[in-house]
Amino acid sequence: MQKMPPWADALLVPLLSLLIAFAISSVVIFAIGENPVEAMKLMVTGALGSSYGWGYTLYYATNFMFTGLAVAVAFHAGLFNIGGEGQASLGGLGVALVCLMVPWPHWSLALIGAVVCGALFGALWAALPAWLQAKRGSHIVITTIMFNFIAASLLNYLLVNMLRPVGSMDPATARFPAETNLPGLGEILGAVGIPFSTSTPANVSLFLALACCVLVWVLIWRTRLGYQIRAFGKSEKAAVYAGIRPVRITMYAMLISGGLAGMMAVNNVMGEANRLVLNSVEGAGFIGIAVALMGRSHPFGVFLAAILFGFLYQGGAELALWTKIPRELITVIQALVILFTGALDNMVRQPVEWLFARAGRGAK
Amino acid sequence: MAAERQQGRQAAAAPDSLAIELRGISKSFGPVQANKDISIQVRRGSIHGIIGENGAGKSTLMSILYGFYRADAGEIYIGGRLTPIPDSQSAIRAGIGMVFQHFKLVQNFTVLENVILGAEEGRLLRPSLAKARKALADLAREYELEVDPDARIEDLSVGHQQRVEILKALYRQADILILDEPTGVLTPAEADHLFRILKGLREQGKTIILITHKLREIMEITDTVSVMRRGQMTATVQTAETSPEELAELMVGRKVLLRVDKAPAIPGRTVLKVENLRVRDENGVERLKGIDLTVRAGEILGIAGVAGNGQSELLEVLGGIARGAGSVQLNGVELDLSGKHSDGQSRRLQGIAHVPEDRQHLGMIMDFTAWENVAFGYHNEPEYQKNALLMDNEALREDTRRKMERFDVRPPDCTLAAKNFSGGNQQKLIVAREIERNPDLLLIGQPTRGVDIGAIEFIHKQILALRDAGKAVLLVSVELDEIMSLSDRIAVMFDGRIMGFRDPATTDERDLGLLMAGVDDVKGAA
Numbered sequence: 001m002q003k004m005p006p007w008a009d010a011l012l013v014p015l016l017s018l019l020i021a022f023a024i025s026s027v028v029i030f031a032i033g034e035n036p037v038e039a040m041k042l043m044v045t046g047a048l049g050s051s052y053g054w055g056y057t058l059y060y061a062t063n064f065m066f067t068g069l070a071v072a073v074a075f076h077a078g079l080f081n082i083g084g085e086g087q088a089s090l091g092g093l094g095v096a097l098v099c100l101m102v103p104w105p106h107w108s109l110a111l112i113g114a115v116v117c118g119a120l121f122g123a124l125w126a127a128l129p130a131w132l133q134a135k136r137g138s139h140i141v142i143t144t145i146m147f148n149f150i151a152a153s154l155l156n157y158l159l160v161n162m163l164r165p166v167g168s169m170d171p172a173t174a175r176f177p178a179e180t181n182l183p184g185l186g187e188i189l190g191a192v193g194i195p196f197s198t199s200t201p202a203n204v205s206l207f208l209a210l211a212c213c214v215l216v217w218v219l220i221w222r223t224r225l226g227y228q229i230r231a232f233g234k235s236e237k238a239a240v241y242a243g244i245r246p247v248r249i250t251m252y253a254m255l256i257s258g259g260l261a262g263m264m265a266v267n268n269v270m271g272e273a274n275r276l277v278l279n280s281v282e283g284a285g286f287i288g289i290a291v292a293l294m295g296r297s298h299p300f301g302v303f304l305a306a307i308l309f310g311f312l313y314q315g316g317a318e319l320a321l322w323t324k325i326p327r328e329l330i331t332v333i334q335a336l337v338i339l340f341t342g343a344l345d346n347m348v349r350q351p352v353e354w355l356f357a358r359a360g361r362g363a364k
Numbered sequence: 365m366a367a368e369r370q371q372g373r374q375a376a377a378a379p380d381s382l383a384i385e386l387r388g389i390s391k392s393f394g395p396v397q398a399n400k401d402i403s404i405q406v407r408r409g410s411i412h413g414i415i416g417e418n419g420a421g422k423s424t425l426m427s428i429l430y431g432f433y434r435a436d437a438g439e440i441y442i443g444g445r446l447t448p449i450p451d452s453q454s455a456i457r458a459g460i461g462m463v464f465q466h467f468k469l470v471q472n473f474t475v476l477e478n479v480i481l482g483a484e485e486g487r488l489l490r491p492s493l494a495k496a497r498k499a500l501a502d503l504a505r506e507y508e509l510e511v512d513p514d515a516r517i518e519d520l521s522v523g524h525q526q527r528v529e530i531l532k533a534l535y536r537q538a539d540i541l542i543l544d545e546p547t548g549v550l551t552p553a554e555a556d557h558l559f560r561i562l563k564g565l566r567e568q569g570k571t572i573i574l575i576t577h578k579l580r581e582i583m584e585i586t587d588t589v590s591v592m593r594r595g596q597m598t599a600t601v602q603t604a605e606t607s608p609e610e611l612a613e614l615m616v617g618r619k620v621l622l623r624v625d626k627a628p629a630i631p632g633r634t635v636l637k638v639e640n641l642r643v644r645d646e647n648g649v650e651r652l653k654g655i656d657l658t659v660r661a662g663e664i665l666g667i668a669g670v671a672g673n674g675q676s677e678l679l680e681v682l683g684g685i686a687r688g689a690g691s692v693q694l695n696g697v698e699l700d701l702s703g704k705h706s707d708g709q710s711r712r713l714q715g716i717a718h719v720p721e722d723r724q725h726l727g728m729i730m731d732f733t734a735w736e737n738v739a740f741g742y743h744n745e746p747e748y749q750k751n752a753l754l755m756d757n758e759a760l761r762e763d764t765r766r767k768m769e770r771f772d773v774r775p776p777d778c779t780l781a782a783k784n785f786s787g788g789n790q791q792k793l794i795v796a797r798e799i800e801r802n803p804d805l806l807l808i809g810q811p812t813r814g815v816d817i818g819a820i821e822f823i824h825k826q827i828l829a830l831r832d833a834g835k836a837v838l839l840v841s842v843e844l845d846e847i848m849s850l851s852d853r854i855a856v857m858f859d860g861r862i863m864g865f866r867d868p869a870t871t872d873e874r875d876l877g878l879l880m881a882g883v884d885d886v887k888g889a890a
Contacts, residue, residue, distance in 0.1 A: 218754075222754050222755060222757070223753055223754055223755060224743055224744065224749070224755055227736070227739065227743050227755060228743065230732075231729055231732070231740065231743075234729045234730075234731050234732070235725065235729055237725055237726055238725060238726050238727070238728065238729055238740075240685050240707075240708065241683070241685055241708055241718070241720055241726040241727065241741065242708055242709075242740050242741035242743070243684065243707045243708025243709030243710070243711070243712065243741055244708075244709075245707060
């Protein structure tokens with residue numbers, strides 16, 4: 001039964017949760033002796049007050065869109081893919097290899113190569129846990145977590161022993177050739193006459209991420225595969241009755257999920273760092289889980305949640321830079337947002353449902 | 365007319381002889397009004413039946429009485445006193461016990477442990493267990509409610525599990541016992557035993573409310589019967605003064621054919637030939653121990669039996685869900701039973717449609733809309749595809765609207781989630797989906813479980829129409845009435861075997877009941 005209008009479900013409830021999270025954050029900031037109003041102001045101006053701030057916010061948001069979509073697709077199949085972190089690092093490896101080993105004539109071709117290779121590596125890293133889940137029943141939450149650690153160790157080994165240029169002290173690959181450098185958001189927007197800071201890491205991958213949001217929406221709600229993924233995610237027993245093969249759908253969903261996570265590397269490895277460094281993902285794989293939860297696994301929700309978390313990241317960095325508030329507090333704020341929008345969702349939802357039910361009765 | 369009769373009769377009842385009186389109970393869920401100004405009086409020491417179609421509001425009313433829901437309006441009087449029941453604890457305190465259709469028992473606890481669960485006294489279990497053991501022994505003597513107090517629930521038959529539920533209520537000093545569809549899972553013999561128990565309870569002055577959709581039970585055991593339709597109480601009548609036909613009409617609001625009218629079968633070629641079919645479950649227990657049967661075109665083979673004797677496995681292996689060994693031929697073509705080259709999809713392509721026993725967990729996805737469910741299992745059909753990539757959701761919705769109209773699914777809104785339809789309308793949707801494919805063989809399990817009388821009649825007609833169109837039907841049902849009235853031949857299953865075949869014209873309930881209980885087929889062999 002429809003308990004409240006869809007707009008309330010999609011916007012009002014998350015917004016209220018967010019307000020509560022910020023209110024409690026303010027209390028914490030106040031408790032450590034800072035002015036919460038000033039802090040909030042600083043976060044907003046730092047992240048959204050200038051095109052420079054927006055550039056960083058959108059750069060982070062691009063990462064989170066990829067990992068958020070990755071988690072969302074797996075969610076629809078009833079699979080909890082915690083392995084975004086590892087899949088994105090492997091994606092980074094794929095992107096690095098394809099950028100370093102192929103003499104690309106132009107960035108656009110390099111972009112296609114990097115997308116394909118990053119997605120492929122990410123997908124392959126998801127394939128093994130998926131296969132273990134589908135065939136042997138090893139729980140995907142456990143295996144994907146373990147694969148995060150394996151990925152970290154693998155990259156550590158490769159960067160230190162194989163990919164590090166001779167003579168370098170830094171466990172990172174060589175810089176990618178200039179032909180593979182992606183155009184920044186400032187350049188792109190500048191070309192169409194919109195002034196935008198050119199000194200931010202936001203790049204053309206943002207549009208790739210937006211395209212992925214649309215494609216995932218089409219996949220989930222308009223294709224046969226999406227139909228089967230959703231059916232399988234709702235009820236495996238019923239799916240088997242309908243002739244949907246669990247092994248196949250588990251594999252497909254996880255390959256797509258891993259591929260999306262792997263494509264994140266196009267943004268951070270190719271677009272920003274221009275080389276592969278240790279721990280290049282920086283936790284974006286885990287943020288993806290929160291983004292998918294908050295976005296209710298809907299691509300548009302993922303898009304909004306990714307922007308929110310991009311804002312929190314950039315605003316938090318500004319806060320650490322200009323105040324005595326430690327960077328860790330940003331983690332606290334993020335944690336509160338996740339807590340209220342994800343885990344404590346019902347705390348807000350039920351009162352809102354009740355209010356709507358009352359208003360509905362009153363109207364009659 | 366019915367309302368007047370109700371008024372006339374009930375005014376006579378003295379208030380102190382009433383166990384329960386409900387006055388003006390209303391309850392809505394969003395825009396749906398499940399109970400509309402319901403008033404009912406239940407006499408102390410009587411068995412009061414409540415019948416109505418699915419979605420008529422019986423369960424909602426009982427849930428209000430048991431404190432699961434709060435009524436929007438109305439009052440509850442227990443023993444003549446106004447008693448608000450905000451939660452089930454208050455209901456228990458007021459002396460109300462409920463036996464649910466789906467038992468609320470902890471499978472790996474013993475009978476005793478289940479009985480005291482929630483009614484333990486003190487921190488140590490031993491005194492409560494001892495007290496319960498004694499109480500159980502008393503109750504068993506008094507009411508024919510024998511159960512081994514130390515048996516684990518999972519080792520008990522369904523009938524015994526139900527007795528544990530009744531014991532739980534009686535142990536909590538219930539004076540008023542509500543039973544929700546209690547015989548759905550019982551053999552005829554078990555049902556008879558249950559009725560003896562209920563009659564015994566009535567003699568001891570207990571009040572029993574029996575919710576059911578089986579008119580036969582109402583006629584057999586109740587003193588008074590109330591009929592609900594679309595959230596309203598349409599009539600309360602003395603059972604002795606009514607007839608099944610009248611009750612059916614009150615329930616549905618129009619005349620209903622209780623007997624299935626069917627032409628004699630004209631069986632043609634053999635469509636399904638099953639030889640030595642064996643199925644093991646995931647624990648390696650053999651569930652089908654060598655089944656041999658054939659179904660011919662234009663014939664309904666009914667499989668009778670108590671639930672859990674291999675009927676589900678038979679349907680599932682034929683439907684491509686479970687794996688098995690042996691030989692199954694469809695139109696002379698051997699089917700793959702290993703699951704390597706077959707699944708629910710390949711079976712559908714070969715011409716087998718399957719209406720599963722478990723509508724809510726197998727047959728559809730409750731969160732999916734009606735139109736998404738109409739594609740379920742047929743999502744690869746070319747007519748539902750726009751191109752190689754995209755599904756044609758508009759065509760699908762259009763097809764769903766047509767099916768909903770033809771099968772009279774209500775409400776006729778194809779964008780509504782399946783869970784928002786009543787059981788009967790869900791089943792109509794599934795039957796529409798499967799029958800409209802015009803399959804060579806229809807597998808249909810419990811076609812009318814939890815389905816209201818109006819829809820039963822409709823679904824039966826559809827099954828017969830398919831048979832008359834020269835298709836083969838394999839019908840599994842635990843309802844003997846249904847098996848007897850629809851089938852052209854009857855096979856009885858017990859413990860993974862077929863105990864014997866019968867002609868519905870020459871067999872009776874007792875004969876089938878013996879086979880269902882595993883008594884060897886003397887008559888068939890002779």
